Amino acid sequence: MPVRHPGRWLAVAVLAVLAAMFVHLLVTNDAFDWAFMVDNMFRPPIIEGLLRGTVLMTVSAMLIGVTVGVVIAVMRLSDNPILRGVAWLYTWFFRAVPRLVLLAVFGNIGILWSRVEFGVPFDTQLGQLFGIDNLHLRLFGFSSRDILTGFMAGLLGLALSEAAYMAEIVRAGIQSVDGGQTEAAQALGLSRGQTLRRVVLPQAMRVIIPPTGNETIAMLKDTSLLLYVPVSVELFFQLDAVGKRTFQIFPMYVAACLWYLFLTSILLVGQYFLERHFGKGHGTAGRARLRLRGMTAETGGGGNSGMVGPS
Amino acid sequence: MTELIVPAQTGAPAAESGLMVRAEQVHKAFGPLEVLKGIDLEVRAGEVCCLLGPSGSGKSTFLRCINHLEKINAGRIWVDGDLIGYRERGGKLHELREKEVAAQRRSIGMVFQRFNLFPHMTALQNVIEAPVLLGRDRKASARERGAALLERVGLGDKLGAYPGQLSGGQQQRVAIARALAMQPKLMLFDEPTSALDPELVGEVLDVMKDLARDGMTMIVVTHEIGFAREVGDSLVFMDGGVVVESGAPREVIANPRHDRTKAFLAKVL
Ligand SMILES: Nc1ncnc2c1ncn2[C@@H]1O[C@H](COP(=O)(O)OP(=O)(O)O)[C@@H](O)[C@H]1O
Ligand SMILES: [Mg+2]
Numbered sequence: 068m069p070v071r072h073p074g075r076w077l078a079v080a081v082l083a084v085l086a087a088m089f090v091h092l093l094v095t096n097d098a099f100d101w102a103f104m105v106d107n108m109f110r111p112p113i114i115e116g117l118l119r120g121t122v123l124m125t126v127s128a129m130l131i132g133v134t135v136g137v138v139i140a141v142m143r144l145s146d147n148p149i150l151r152g153v154a155w156l157y158t159w160f161f162r163a164v165p166r167l168v169l170l171a172v173f174g175n176i177g178i179l180w181s182r183v184e185f186g187v188p189f190d191t192q193l194g195q196l197f198g199i200d201n202l203h204l205r206l207f208g209f210s211s212r213d214i215l216t217g218f219m220a221g222l223l224g225l226a227l228s229e230a231a232y233m234a235e236i237v238r239a240g241i242q243s244v245d246g247g248q249t250e251a252a253q254a255l256g257l258s259r260g261q262t263l264r265r266v267v268l269p270q271a272m273r274v275i276i277p278p279t280g281n282e283t284i285a286m287l288k289d290t291s292l293l294l295y296v297p298v299s300v301e302l303f304f305q306l307d308a309v310g311k312r313t314f315q316i317f318p319m320y321v322a323a324c325l326w327y328l329f330l331t332s333i334l335l336v337g338q339y340f341l342e343r344h345f346g347k348g349h350g351t352a353g354r355a356r357l358r359l360r361g362m363t364a365e366t367g368g369g370g371n372s373g374m375v376g377p378s
Numbered sequence: 379m380t381e382l383i384v385p386a387q388t389g390a391p392a393a394e395s396g397l398m399v400r401a402e403q404v405h406k407a408f409g410p411l412e413v414l415k416g417i418d419l420e421v422r423a424g425e426v427c428c429l430l431g432p433s434g435s436g437k438s439t440f441l442r443c444i445n446h447l448e449k450i451n452a453g454r455i456w457v458d459g460d461l462i463g464y465r466e467r468g469g470k471l472h473e474l475r476e477k478e479v480a481a482q483r484r485s486i487g488m489v490f491q492r493f494n495l496f497p498h499m500t501a502l503q504n505v506i507e508a509p510v511l512l513g514r515d516r517k518a519s520a521r522e523r524g525a526a527l528l529e530r531v532g533l534g535d536k537l538g539a540y541p542g543q544l545s546g547g548q549q550q551r552v553a554i555a556r557a558l559a560m561q562p563k564l565m566l567f568d569e570p571t572s573a574l575d576p577e578l579v580g581e582v583l584d585v586m587k588d589l590a591r592d593g594m595t596m597i598v599v600t601h602e603i604g605f606a607r608e609v610g611d612s613l614v615f616m617d618g619g620v621v622v623e624s625g626a627p628r629e630v631i632a633n634p635r636h637d638r639t640k641a642f643l644a645k646v647l
Contacts, residue, residue: 251494251553254445255508255560256484259476265511269498 100318107313108322113305117326120301124222125287131226132286133279136233141263143238154234161231166224167292173224174296221298229286236278240271280338284331291323302326397456398423398564398595399444404453406439413439415619416453421597421612423458426590428606428627429599431616432642437599440616441566444597445486446479457486458563484512487557491569493549495541501528501552502537505559514560527555531585547578551585558589565589567598601646607631615639 093099107113142154161169186205187193194202244267252262291303298304303323310319399421406414413436421427429437442448444455446463455462462482464471474482495504505524509515515523525537531551541549550570557565567586571579583605590596590609600606606613606627613627615636623630623639631647634640 245494247490247492247494248496250447251488251490251496252508253447253480254483254486254488255556256480256482256512257508258480261511265507266496270496 098317099321100315103313103315104318104322107309107315107319108306108326110309113302113309116300116305117302117330119218120221120293120298120304121287121290121330124218124225124290124293124298124301125283127222128225128229128290129283129286131222132229132233132282135226135230137237137268139230139234140237140241143234144241158231158234161228162235164228166228166289167295169228170221170224170292171295173220176220217296217298218300221293221296221301224296225286225289225293229282232282233279236275236282237271240273240275241267243274244270277338277342280334280341284334284338287330287334288327291327396422398425398458399427399597400456401440401444402454404440404443404455405451406436406443406448407451413619414443414450417616417619417621419614419621421595423595424593425611426596426598426609427612427614428610429597429614429616430601430603430606430642430646431622435616436619437616438568441488441568441597441599444564444566445483445488457482484508484560485563487560487562487565489550489553489557489565489567489570491572493541493546493553493573495549495553495556497541500538500540501533501544501555504541504552505556508556509559512560520559524555524559527558528552531555532581545578546574547581550574550582554582554585554589563595565594565596567596567600569599569601571600571602603631603643603647615642617642 139154139157142150143158145151164172184205186203190202190204194200241263248266248270249262252266253259257265290301293301294304294307306319306323306326307316310316397420399419401417401419404414404417405412417436417440419427419440429441431437439448443450444457444462449463454464460482463474463479465474465478466472496507499507502521502524505527506515506517506520509520509523510517514520525534528534528537531554533548533551533555536544536548536552539548541552544552554570570586571582574582579602583602586596586598586605587609598605598610610627612624613630614624615622615630615634615638617638623634623636630639631643634643
């Protein structure tokens with residue numbers, strides 16, 4: 068028998084050589100101080116940073132992002148031109164400014180106000196109009212040092228930015244649902260809110276879920292940008308700090324790669340099951356599954372003919 | 379079983395006049411396109427009114443005005459004595475709030491050409507969704523009534539089926555059961571059999587005949603001349619946004635007076 072796929076064997080040989088070179092590099096180059104890396108990548112501050120600054124931050128930012136995103140998407144699709152305009156302005160701003168820059172801005176927003184207070188707007192000015200000096204109608208307030216630095220500033224930056232992207236995803240999902248569905252619901256006497264909650268959003272989910280999984284994975288990686296707020300209880304901040312303190316920067320960056328690989332892999336597995344679960348139990352799921360089966364049968368056939376062809 | 383479907387015909391304003399639907403000079407335009415140019419229509423309680431006309435003549439639009447899915451530009455529509463979509467105060471019309479419009483729609487059932495069932499719900503869930511959500515019924519008794527309604531339209535064995543698993547005829551019968559679950563006073567049908575394979579048309583028409591026999595007031599947009607002749611109490615022929623001709627179905631079909639009616643009937647008969 069002649070060799071059927073000379074190209075394939077050549078590729079395997081090249082890859083084998085490259086892999087061997089890479090392993091050789093990992094083992095022999097002193098910049099990879101593996102023992103140092105393993106000793107340091109599980110230290111308590113790093114684990115705390117991982118749990119709070121990476122995991123908790125991802126979950127919170129996504130929860131707020133999805134919630135605000137749905138609201139913005141509904142505003143964007145409303146009949147009211149003012150709501151539509153506000154929603155457009157929001158998505159425009161938060162999608163146009165890079166996340167890194169946004170986080171740097173939010174980290175320093177305390178410069179604008181020393182205190183954040185809630186109450187009657189322009190109270191001092193109103194007071195002056197009526198001849199009262201220093202009128203203060205404030206309900207409650209915080210020192211912005213307490214809330215608008217570190218974790219909260221980072222969370223706000225990531226969540227508000229995420230909301231803009233989620234709004235576009237949710238809008239596409241809502242628009243993917245046939246208009247006849249809304250009409251049928253309204254003809255039954257359902258309100259707009261009920262129609263959205265019970266009829267439109269559940270059907271939009273199948274379009275919304277997959278990109279939301281991608282957004283969550285992107286968010287997990289983007290928590291490393293919190294270094295620029297800065298947020299100190301965060302994985303990359305801590306690894307970076309150890310590296311700079313010990314002048315062993317490279318092993319700690321490798322540790323960061325390994326941590327993010329580990330965390331995103333968990334999310335990828337979760338995403339796989341979520342998408343599989345979401346296809347089930349829906350009206351057209353049976354048909355979709357049939358279609359899928361048809362497609363795999365087709366590609367299987369295509370593969371076979373491709374194998375047979377050259378021989 | 380019959381009392382499940384047909385609510386008692388007791389509406390006082392309708393009883394006075396005997397009218398379930400009254401439309402007066404209804405005008406509707408989409409931008410510059412004038413679709414309805416002054417439609418008058420009266421349907422008595424318990425009657426079946428068949429609406430015929432060529433495609434684009436405004437039949438669907440008129441039907442959608444009756445439950446305020448479309449806002450009319452001029453004229454008035456009453457259903458069972460209630461002015462649809464507006465409140466008259468001091469000789470002026472004020473638009474009803476969204477909630478009030480929704481409340482009016484609850485007593486008007488609608489069946490669409492393309493069924494518009496909710497694909498993420500089973501047949502039974504489709505039927506009980508609105509009554510449960512709107513607090514008409516508790517879940518348990520709604521399920522019982524919903525099952526009885528599906529039994530009534532011949533789908534007692536399909537309660538747990540999703541729309542994607544049903545034939546077109548079966549889907550349309552679920553859609554009829556869904557509309558009936560709100561115990562409407564009036565049912566609107568917009569070409570309910572036009573999207574069906576010919577062999578499935580009969581099963582849907584049978585359910586509608588049954589409903590008519592039980593005294594439901596119905597307005598049916600259809601091209602099924604046989605149905606109009608057999609079941610209809612009145613026939614209205616529309617073309618170009620106006621009512622061209624109306625009367626008893628047999629009479630209009632046998633002796634159309636207008637050329638446009640003649641031309642249309644010649645095509646569909
Ligand atoms: N939402 C809409 N916007 C613009 N034009 C419309 C809309 N709905 C219907 N039309 C137009 O109104 C006319 C009548 O439509 P329709 O009521 O659906 O007719 P029929 O049901 O008798 O076939 C058609 O010319 C159609 O294109
Ligand atoms: Mg139509």
